[in-house]
Amino acid sequence: MVTSNSAWETIIGLEIHAQLSTDTKIFCACSTQTGCEPNANTCPVCLGLPGALPVLNTRAVELAARAALALGLKINERSVFARKNYFYPDLPKGYQISQYDEPFSEHGELTIMTATRDEAGHARDWQPKRIGITRLHLEEDAGKNMHEPQGSAATGDDNNYSYVDLNRAGTPLAEIVTEPDFRSSWEAYDYVNHVRRALQWVDASDADMEKGNLRCEANVSVRRKGATEFGTKVELKNLNSVRFMQRAIDYEVERHIKLIEAGGRIVQQTLLWDERTNTTRPMRSKEEAHDYRYFPEPDLQPLIVSPEFIEATRHAMPELPDARRDRFMRDYELSFNDASQLTAELALADYYERAARSSNNPRAAANWVRGDLARELETRNLNIAQSPVSAEHLAALITAIDTNRINGKQAKDVLPLMMTGGVTVDEIIKSRGLEQVSDTGEIERIIIETIAANPKQFEQYKAGKEALFGFFVGAVIKQSQGKANPKLVNEMLRAKLAE
């Protein structure tokens, strides 16, 4: 890992484009559904036909507000849409409606938890870190260009055609730009995960990088420790997962340091991450220095967001993940790690909390949810929301242990049986005859039988070989076919042997 090179400091800033989970586009009523025929979801507005006008989808504003609040950002009461002018075939109007000098939110800050990673990539030593958020603004997505590969022309002539699909044009995006505050690729990694979780938590965005509804670009530069000026930066694109982003940053940092130390100079450019070769390469169409000629979008009124609207939005949102993590640590006496893992997503936190309350054993609930249940779900390729075992049923299993109906080992065998769904703990215990024997008369009878069957060991125990106690416990449990309550067996056996 090159970032440990102590003579150099890494400077990273991130831009995230998160698709807001609206049913319709930001400036027209077309569907945002994916996987449709090219240009099926288009109308005069998103085709940029002459005379068509944009009308703001208020749902996009609500979701942007949710996103901002989930990240702890303040929302400007007034923001202004602006046109970003440039020519590209996937941009039907010749400009993108975005926000510029009066964005939806600006000058924000959020605190993430970040950790260093050991050689195996395991997180060590989680620490809070503050990240400056330059801005969060609303904008529309562009469409997609598709190019026929050389020599595959579908038209039968020698030309290679390019096609434009505008289904995605006009999809609402929240762009979130940070200050250059990250000092390592793992900080960037932890930040993106933080943002993803927050957006998913409040249903603002699916925030799935693989599906492209969360896209990330990183600005990376290095400088000698102690330097005050920033080094020349490169912009990294085509980062299709958080892990790819982290690797791409490390790759670039190493490249920069080597190049500078060898007397070379960094060229400011946009680079694409190639996930097959684990290297970066310059974008083929070398971008010119664009003058986007931003100016206020005259077709839309300034966006006024009232304090009442913000309050109502806040009110309709679930308790935010960090607050919930802290509450789990406080109320349920969980470790930071456990509480963090259990608040990785809203459905998980909800599940855990129901199980914890229903079983009245938060500690055990945490262990089961993170341990056996997680494994069972994973082998079945299910997420927590799809769990065939409800939180209440899991709680019943925990209660069965706590009331000594079954022991922990038995419970571990019961859970897989519950995974088929629709079966209660009770039914399984009864049908499998697992009920733990806590009848002292019955246990005493087995103890007497067991001692009688093992006179030699009894003699040795009496002679002082106390290590044989375990042998008797095992023998009694075995004699009971595993049903005897181990705690009672322990107590009663010790008394019996002492007689």
Add this chain to the structure above:
Amino acid sequence: MNNIETLRQAIDDNSITVPKLAEATINHAKKLNPQLNAFLQLDRDGALSQAEATTLNGRSNGDADKVFRGIPIAIKDNICVRGLQATCGSHILRGYHPQYDATVTTRLREAGAVIIGKTNCDEFAMGSSNENSAYGAVRNPFDLERVPGGSSGGSAAAVAAGIVPVALGSETGGSVRQPAAFCGIAGLKPTYGRISRYGLVAFGSSLDQVGIFATNARDIAHTLRVIAGRDARDATSADVEVPDYAAQIEGDIQGARIGVPRLLFGEGLDAEVRAKTEAALNVFRDLGAEVVDIELPHAKYAIAVYYILATAEASSNLARYDGVRYGVRSESAMTLKDMYRRTRDEGFGAEVKRRIMLGTYVLSSGYYDAYYRKAQQVRALLRRDYERAFEQCDVIFTPTTPSTAFRLNEKTDDPLAMYLSDIYTATANLVGTPGLSIPCGMSSENLPIGMQLVGRHWSESVLLKLAHAYEQVQPFTHRPSVYADVLKS
């Protein structure tokens, strides 16, 4: 006299059927168009089927809401009418057929109007003479050697020549009022936000409004009522009640305060135009209006501000004509960039290119503050000028144009002189206030002269009432040399 009320009367008393009227209108248009070049497209089939449909729906009998049933109307070519071309007077949109109706088109259809065709205009509404059309200049019906004004010259000429009683135009900086003045008819630019812009091809979005041409104030009132009002498809259309303008048009104008910016009656104003507008002012005095002097200290900057803001917005609005999706695409290009360049070079005319370049320049990094931002600041000062003026008066009175219709080619080599023909009109677009031009006399060369009333936001009723009062005592009866009375055919 070809106006809504006489045609309504003729339809209602069975002296002409709606299909016959549509037919006669189309025939007149066809007959006069070789001289005027006012129409880019006539839609006989569409007009006749609309006419038949209104007949099926039964006759109306003076019902105010049915005043438009069967009335022929022409629409400027930068307003979308499904099924008809919308070239905007540009080669780049040759053959382009919009797949949807503009909101004004929808509202006219619903009111039963019969759309007979699309009228010629300056390319993308950029011009003051209609000489910037890729399909040839429009001629002024009063003098075929003169321009009808622009950019809505085709609509103005069609109404002035008696072909249709009403036509829609559009305004970004005087493009309805100026041709109305040149052609001796009435032209209204409503308050910004009064009429939906959905389906009006954008030029300067913060200035554009659909405008109305008619032969009198009452017909404008009827038309405005039909097409005005909030439209969910246009975020800049205002949710302000639409009154029954025609019902409010009668009555005396005693005590109305007419503000006159004396400084605008000075240098550059044609003597005859001044004389006729001064005379009109006296008519208003005689009708009981009070004439007060006002000041508009920043009026002298209006044209400069207008040409910065309008071109800035235009440079962005016209970016979509790139040859990718619709309209004309240059066939000779080998690369994407080349396709953009050649398509736009071959597709746009000289004035449009000039304005795109101007607008691109004023928005460019390093120039934005000096031009665009500064112009917006002056625009705010102009608004304040008007607010202050309207503390003293109800309407601002000026000539509509500094001169009468000029000759073809007279100003084509001098863009600045051309731009100055909008000197009295452009401010209303910058401020967003309504402006109305009506004829107030003829020059010694037998050319119409127009006067302009500009009112507070949403005060169209006031303008129409004053104009109507004037028309009652000073009816404009001059007929152009190229004229047809549809009912006498």
